Amino acid sequence: xxxxxxxxxxxxxxxxxxxxxxxxxxxxxxxxxxxxxxxxxxxxxxxxxxxxxxxxxxxxxxxxxxxxxxxxxxxxxxxxxxxxxxxxxxxxxxxxxxxxxxxxxxxxxxxxxxxxxxxxxxxxxxxxxxxxxxxxxxxxxxxxxxxxxxxxxxxxxxxxxxxxxxxxxxxxxxxxxxxxxxxxxxxxxxxxxxxxxxxxxxxxxxxxxxxxxxxxxxxxxxxxxxxxxxxxxxxxxxxxxxxxxxxxxxxxxxxxxxxxxxxxxxxxxxxxxxxxxxxxxxxxxxxxxx
Numbered sequence: 001x002x003x004x005x006x007x008x009x010x011x012x013x014x015x016x017x018x019x020x021x022x023x024x025x026x027x028x029x030x031x032x033x034x035x036x037x038x039x040x041x042x043x044x045x046x047x048x049x050x051x052x053x054x055x056x057x058x059x060x061x062x063x064x065x066x067x068x069x070x071x072x073x074x075x076x077x078x079x080x081x082x083x084x085x086x087x088x089x090x091x092x093x094x095x096x097x098x099x100x101x102x103x104x105x106x107x108x109x110x111x112x113x114x115x116x117x118x119x120x121x122x123x124x125x126x127x128x129x130x131x132x133x134x135x136x137x138x139x140x141x142x143x144x145x146x147x148x149x150x151x152x153x154x155x156x157x158x159x160x161x162x163x164x165x166x167x168x169x170x171x172x173x174x175x176x177x178x179x180x181x182x183x184x185x186x187x188x189x190x191x192x193x194x195x196x197x198x199x200x201x202x203x204x205x206x207x208x209x210x211x212x213x214x215x216x217x218x219x220x221x222x223x224x225x226x227x228x229x230x231x232x233x234x235x236x237x238x239x240x241x242x243x244x245x246x247x248x249x250x251x252x253x254x255x256x257x258x259x260x261x262x263x264x265x266x267x268x269x270x271x272x273x274x275x276x277x278x279x280x281x282x283x284x285x286x287x288x289x290x
Contacts, residue, residue: 049115049176051090051163052135052185052202052218055080056290057210061158064172073170075120075162082123082157084142085215088133089117089161089173096125096140103160104152107139114166117173121154136205136218185218185290190281194274200281201226207289208233227251234258255280 055078062077092109100106103120107127110116123143133139144154154160163173188200198220205226208214214229224245231243231251239254249270256268256276264279 049090049111049113049163050135051111051115051117051173051177052206053174053177053290054087054089054136054206054209054218055159055161056206057288061156062160064174073162074172075160075170076172076174077158077160079156079158080142082141082143082145082148084159085138086119086122086140086142086159087136087209087215087218088139089135091135091137092117092133094127094129094131094133094139096127096129098125099150100152102153104154105140105143105150109133109139115176116164118162118164120160121152121158122150123148124150134217134219136209136216138215187285188281190277191285192278194278196277196281200277200284203284203289204230207284210289230255252276258283 058078058080060076061079062075064074064076066077067073067075086107088109090109090111092111095108095110097106097108100120103118105122105125106118106120107122107125108116108118119140121142121144122140123145124141126138126140127133142157142159143150144157144159145151146155161173163171163176165171185203185206186199188197188203190196190200200220201222202218202220204222205214205216205218205220208226208229209218212229212233214226216223216225216229226245227247228243228245230247231239231241231245234251234254237254237257239250241248241250251270252272253268253270255272256264256266256270256279259276259279259282260268262279262283264276266273266275
């Protein structure tokens with residue numbers, strides 16, 4: 001079976017510090033937990049950073065252990081078509097590294113706490129060096145086709161993702177996700193209280209990114225781009241109005257039809273209330289939208 005990754009040890013990473021995983025995670029808690037403002041997971045020594053998994057909707061084609069077995073410093077590969085938009089896992093400052101050894105075109109996002117996330121095998125950079133990006137902002141486009149510019153040693157289209165600690169050690173980003181354990185985004189309490197809020201909208205934006213091509217930030221603040229993607233998706237639920245990013249009765253009626261498949265039993269009247277939001281949030285809390 002073809003593996004869509006090479007060693008992915010381009011020059012963008014500092015040399016690995018030799019230490020056990022247990023030692024590394026203990027150090028993250030004792031020396032970095034307060035400095036980064038993270039919240040610790042219950043029963044997990046890894047620090048929770050303000051990042052999420054922007055690739056949760058894609059198939060993993062190379063696990064962290066696969067990379068270690070192949071002699072790499074580690075990483076996770078997600079299979080996706082060339083030219084797929086790559087959202088930032090967290091807010092930070094951009095550094096682009098063209099032709100970064102086996103990793104090919106590499107973008108680094110330096111976060112305010114000193115951690116860095118890196119994506120490798122890009123087909124195109126989008127932002128300039130030194131540019132700031134918000135969580136969910138698009139930083140470039142995936143590549144990885146064999147022999148294509150920027151692919152490095154990749155053997156198939158995908159993006160490679162890893163995290164680097166302030167001390168320069170490459171670690172698995174899924175061990176450091178903030179607020180949602182291994183899944184990425186936290187669950188919304190709207191399913192219980194019927195009150196829509198930022199977490200519900202973050203999960204909605206991530207759902208729309210996965211299913212409907214939404215490319216805006218995963219910031220929990222809905223605007224015209226979020227609503228336009230929502231209207232596009234709701235064509236599957238009977239919406240026939242314009243894709244104009246201005247939700248009205250027809251948009252909300254379609255959302256109620258979706259909610260009705262997830263526990264909502266009220267009228268399809270286009271007037272969202274607590275029960276409508278509870279039904280929708282039951283849908284949006286599914287693990288596949290993490």
